[in-house]
Amino acid sequence: MRTAECPSIIPLEGPVSAPRIVTALTWMAKAWRVLRNRQVTMRLCDLSDAQLLDIGLTRADISEALAEPLLQDPSGRLNLVARDRAARFYRAARR
Template sequence: MRTTQHVLDLDLVAGKQSYAPRTVGVVAMLTSVWRQLRNRYAISRLNDMDDRQLLDMGLKREDVREAITSPFFDNPASYLTRASRNRASLFYKGTRHD
């Protein structure tokens, strides 16, 4: 009988979350989705630039396409940052590949 009482007590303690934590969770998720959409829109605007402008930033058109086609919840800016840093390190090592 004591085991049953403890289980019931645990169920009462672990009950439903209050309204505030659920609201915070939903707002955080919506904020994350909004940020992802905004970042993807900004990156898609890079397609409007010509190849020379992209190269000034250390990017190529293929890098932009890869970032746009990345999975939705991956940060597309990380693809661009990695490509730009790799291209810069190759440039400073003297093995430029443009």
Template sequence: MTTIEFASETQRITTRPAVATRVINVLANAYVAWKNRRAFYRLGEMSDAELADIGLTRADLHVAVGVPFGRDPTVKLRAIASERADTIEDLARRVA
């Protein structure tokens, strides 16, 4: 076996696990997004008072449902809620 043949075989051997890892990561991320989307739809069954208790409004749900299907809508909800909390904290600091 020459050095060139060994180098080409080594490259094939090392790329297979990397490709398999990427495929597994994509499938795992898709599963988590699907699972979170199911939980997200359960939020729609909550009353407005219950949503307010966790820092959300019904309008937030309508905004978050607009994300593409493969994406996780709970990430968008988290961003909306944290932005609102930051805004409220900033307003409270200005008043005090």
């Protein structure tokens, strides 16, 4: 049997393979983005406490975000925490 005649486990032709490839590429892109955001979140630990407060975060916030499962993006959680802290600060300042 020649190489071109070997049966393939994954169909490489036809309309069925295109959605599978797109799905796989989409999943890989999401995983890459999550891991990159996790790495950037770990670098936030290098900032001083004053710098973290300037962006509305604490070391505890970063630790909690990094404690989430590996393929869960910590940047979304940190974004919500910082926005909530800023909103509470400005509501208190208006009173």
